[in-house]
Amino acid sequence: xxxxxxxxxxxxxxxxxxxxxxxxxxxxxxxxxxxxxxxxxxxxxxxxxxxxxxxxxxxxxxxxxxxxxxxxxxxxxxxxxxxxxxxxxxxxxxxxxxxxxxxxxxxxxxxxxxxxxxxxxxxxxxxxxxxxxxxxxxxxxxxxxxxxxxxxxxxxxxxxxxxxxxxxxxxxxxxxxxxxxxxxxxxxxxxxxxxxxxxxxxxxxxxxxxxxxxxxxxxxxxxxxxxxxxxxxxxxxxxxxxxxxxxxxxxxxxxxxxxxxxxxxxxxxxxxxxxxxxxxxxxxxxxxxxxxxxxxxxxxxxxxxxxxxxxxxxxxxx
Ligand code: PMP
Numbered sequence: 001x002x003x004x005x006x007x008x009x010x011x012x013x014x015x016x017x018x019x020x021x022x023x024x025x026x027x028x029x030x031x032x033x034x035x036x037x038x039x040x041x042x043x044x045x046x047x048x049x050x051x052x053x054x055x056x057x058x059x060x061x062x063x064x065x066x067x068x069x070x071x072x073x074x075x076x077x078x079x080x081x082x083x084x085x086x087x088x089x090x091x092x093x094x095x096x097x098x099x100x101x102x103x104x105x106x107x108x109x110x111x112x113x114x115x116x117x118x119x120x121x122x123x124x125x126x127x128x129x130x131x132x133x134x135x136x137x138x139x140x141x142x143x144x145x146x147x148x149x150x151x152x153x154x155x156x157x158x159x160x161x162x163x164x165x166x167x168x169x170x171x172x173x174x175x176x177x178x179x180x181x182x183x184x185x186x187x188x189x190x191x192x193x194x195x196x197x198x199x200x201x202x203x204x205x206x207x208x209x210x211x212x213x214x215x216x217x218x219x220x221x222x223x224x225x226x227x228x229x230x231x232x233x234x235x236x237x238x239x240x241x242x243x244x245x246x247x248x249x250x251x252x253x254x255x256x257x258x259x260x261x262x263x264x265x266x267x268x269x270x271x272x273x274x275x276x277x278x279x280x281x282x283x284x285x286x287x288x289x290x291x292x293x294x295x296x297x298x299x300x301x302x303x304x305x306x307x308x309x310x311x312x313x314x315x316x317x318x
Contacts, residue, residue: 008091010084010124013075015091021123026109028118033162035105036066039257042089042098042126042306043293051094052294052303054257056082058220063102066158072104072120085124089306092126099129099258105161132196132258136285138265138277139180139254141194143243144170148184148192148215156192156215171195181254183246183267186215191241197256198222199241199264201249202280207236208249214240221255221288224302228287231298234280251278253285260292261285 011021029035040059042051060078067074076084085100092098107121133139146169149156154163170182174195183199184192191210193199198219201208207229212218226236246252252264252272261284263277272278291299 006092006125006127008088008125010088010122012121015084015088018125021125023107024109026111027105028108028110028112029105029161031111032106032113033160033165034070034115034118035103035161036063036070036072036159037101037103037161038063038159040085040100040102041129041257041292042094042100043303044094044096044098045294048294049095049307050294051089051098051306052292053085053089053100053306054292055220055224055302056085056304058223059257060102062159062218062220063104066160067104067120069155069158070104070106070160071115072106074104074120074122076122081122081124085126086304086306088124089126094126094128094306096128097130098126100124100126103161129258131260133180133254133262135180135262136277138263138275140178140266140269141181141183141252141254141264142174142177142179142268143246144173144182144184144195146170146173146182146184148186150187150215151213157212157218159217167195181264184215185243189243190214191243191246192216194254194256194259197254197259197262200225200253200255201241201245202251202278203245203249205234205280207234207280208241208245209236209238210241211238219256221257221259221261224288224291225255225261225284228284228291231287232283246272249273251281253278253281255288261288 009021042053102124104122106118108118174182192215246267250273263281290296294303
């Protein structure tokens, strides 16, 4: 696995060397958090010598929806961004797992907090990326003392840059107390999600996850898990989850683009189930990895190949 960093970015409408992708200290979004971003994974399939981007279109469609909320009127269409990302990755010639970060932001060099009468821009970069929470044998989580943002304050649904202050506060609190991650409660006391991942519990053989109205990001990995559960004939309930259900669940796991599927075996230092990775979580994690790296023919449509040839030569494929 290569350890080199990225060399290019998509910036100002084209792929440029990364050192040319710079913004001014006066950039509006830097001050007011008025950006929207995405996180997309690419998985290196060593057997096929192919880099597969997972659910690229779904991520770009979510990005396009989220841009509308912040009135980020960028010139790039979804098709153009799709093409720009593939071009960027071909220039990088990654042969490792990666993380792709599109960002749209209020780019005017102007003082004054607002969404209107400001220019918008898009940038994308990609970096080699390993495990975000390296705990395949089970992570620990705490119920955060920070409450989840509400939809009527800063909507967590829309991957707004400024909203991630909420996640950063909770993550750092958890890390400083020796936990791997934080679980948020909503203002009404029901369970929301982790700092950068959605949450599933297993109760009585069914998957349970908070609904889209519980201050969550509408995760693409969450949707993927729900589809993989259908393959397995496992029922999924989307409903409000009480805090104490965290302590009586049979299994718990968090899922997201960066995180993948990570079992949570301790919450607030209490064992979840028997304190070991549960069978359903283990199975779903394996199925997710197979699907995301192009190894599951049933879900091949989720994977966009970056390189055209088996030897990763950069001839265009589409
Ligand atoms: N919730 C939050 C707060 C996140 O930042 C993420 C990561 N994007 C997720 C959930 C998971 O979403 P996805 O599966 O689309 O990455």
